Amino acid sequence: MLTRRLRAIGRLSAQDEMMISTLRWDVVDIPPRTDFINEGDIQNRCCLLMEGVVVRSNFTRSGERQIQSVHIPGDMPDLQSLHLQRMDHYIGSVSHCRVGFVTHESMLRVLDGSPKLTATFWRETLIDASLYRAIIVRNARLGSTERLAHFICEMWCRFHAVGLTDRTGFAFTMTQEMVGQVLGLSIVSVNRSMQILRSEGLMVWDRGRIDVLNWSQLADLAQFDPSFLHLND
Numbered sequence: 001m002l003t004r005r006l007r008a009i010g011r012l013s014a015q016d017e018m019m020i021s022t023l024r025w026d027v028v029d030i031p032p033r034t035d036f037i038n039e040g041d042i043q044n045r046c047c048l049l050m051e052g053v054v055v056r057s058n059f060t061r062s063g064e065r066q067i068q069s070v071h072i073p074g075d076m077p078d079l080q081s082l083h084l085q086r087m088d089h090y091i092g093s094v095s096h097c098r099v100g101f102v103t104h105e106s107m108l109r110v111l112d113g114s115p116k117l118t119a120t121f122w123r124e125t126l127i128d129a130s131l132y133r134a135i136i137v138r139n140a141r142l143g144s145t146e147r148l149a150h151f152i153c154e155m156w157c158r159f160h161a162v163g164l165t166d167r168t169g170f171a172f173t174m175t176q177e178m179v180g181q182v183l184g185l186s187i188v189s190v191n192r193s194m195q196i197l198r199s200e201g202l203m204v205w206d207r208g209r210i211d212v213l214n215w216s217q218l219a220d221l222a223q224f225d226p227s228f229l230h231l232n233d
Contacts, residue, residue, distance in 0.1 A: 001049070001050055001063050001074040001162065002020060002048050002074060002076070003017055003075030004074050004161075004162045004163060005075065005124075005161070005162055006020075006120050006124070007182065008074075008121055008161035008231050008232055009091060009120070009123055009124060009127060009146065010119075010120040010160060011229060011232075012117075012120070013116065015114070016114055016116055016117050016189060019110050019113060019114055019117060020117070022110065023106055023110060024101050024149045025048065025099060025100030025101065025102050025103065025105070025219060026045075026100065026101045026102075027050070027099070027101075028098070028100075028101065029096065029097070029098055030052075030093045030096070030097045030098075030099055030199050031093065031096060032093055032094065032095050032096055033092065033093060033094070034092055035057075035090045035092035036077060036089055036091065036092065036093065036099070037047055037090065037091040037092075037219055038090055039058070039087055039088060039089055039090055039148070040086065040087060040088050040089065040205055041086070042085050042087075043078060043081035043085050043086075043087060044085070044103060044104055044105075045081075045102060045104060046076055046078055046079055046081055046082060046101070046104065046107055047076065047077065047078055047091070047099050047102075047140075048074075048075075048076050048099065048102070049071055049072065049073050049075050049076075049077065049097065049098075049099055050073055050097075050098040050099060050100055051073055051075065051096075051098040051099060052073070052093060052095045052096055052097030052173075053071065053072060053093075053095055053097070053172070053174060054070075054071045054091055054093050054097055054099075055067045055068075055070050055071065055091070055178070056068045056069045056071070056077060056078060056089050056090070057089060057090045057092060057181075058088075058089050058090065059090070059199070059230065060190075061116075065198070066103055066124070066181060066184075067178060067181040067182045068089065068132070068135070069128075069131065069132070069135070070155070070174070070182060070195045072127075072155075072159060072162070072164070073162060073164060074162040076079060079121065079125060079128075079172075080089060081104070082107060082108065085104075089185035094173055094227075101184065115157045120212050123230070123233045126230075127229065127230045129153075130228045130229070130230060131228060133228065134154075134228040138151070138183075139183060140186045141181050142222070143221065144185050144189045144190075144192070144193045145192075145193040145194075145196050145220060146222055146223065147183045147184075147185065147196065147222075148179070148183060148185075148190065148194065148197065149193075149218050149219075149221045149222035149224070150196060150222035150224050151179070151182060151183060151202075152197075152205075152210060152212065152218065152222075153218060153219050153226070154229070155170070155172060155210065156169075156170065156210070156215075156229065157214055157226050157229055158229065160174075161214075161229075168211045168212060168213070169209055169211035170209070170210060171209050172205075172207055172208065172209065172210045172227060173208045176190045176191055176194070193218045195211050197218070200217075201213055201214060202214050202218040202221070203218060216228065
């Protein structure tokens with residue numbers, strides 16, 4: 001999954017892929033709705049999401065959660081811990097997840113041996129920042145239905161980039177409550193927006209799966225420009 005993700009944002013040589021294959025992962029199964037990295041933790045390893053969906057979150061003093069980003073297989077949501085070891089947010093599972101952990105020492109050894117790989121991982125962190133900028137505009141300036149449409153378009157592109165879509169859709173296990181925490185909306189607003197998109201024949205979100213029925217109209221409604229994802233294709 002890591003190689004798929006890096007191929008989607010850059011070009012890897014056979015030697016780069018061989019160096020990635022030398023990494024040794026401690027693979028762990030994590031149950032749903034479990035924070036496995038906590039704010040304040042000091043990390044000495046990075047994680048790779050192999051199966052499932054995880055989110056980055058922060059909480060208010062009263063316990064309200066804001067989900068800041070959603071991560072899918074192939075993502076390394078705590079890559080920043082290579083250089084910012086104290087975590088400033090939580091990382092938790094949405095569904096059952098399989099996560100691989102690799103030590104910072106091992107990652108740095110591989111990166112020290114390949115300037116091209118180092119640049120590719122640097123590009124990954126810059127894309128992460130680009131995604132945050134798009135989220136700020138989406139949540140601050142778009143209406144609720146447009147926000148949801150934009151989120152669905154983003155997820156489609158990211159799942160497609162790592163080969164996890166079929167002809168019309170992909171598996172996606174987030175609840176309406178969690179989607180609301182991503183978009184800054186109430187459950188009522190999320191549900192209403194889903195019904196509008198369904199009634200207009202743009203998408204269906206049912207039983208842990210999203211099907212996009214009319215990409216061009218959905219993207220137009222969302223004012224969606226995929227360039228912020230910086231994908232090769």
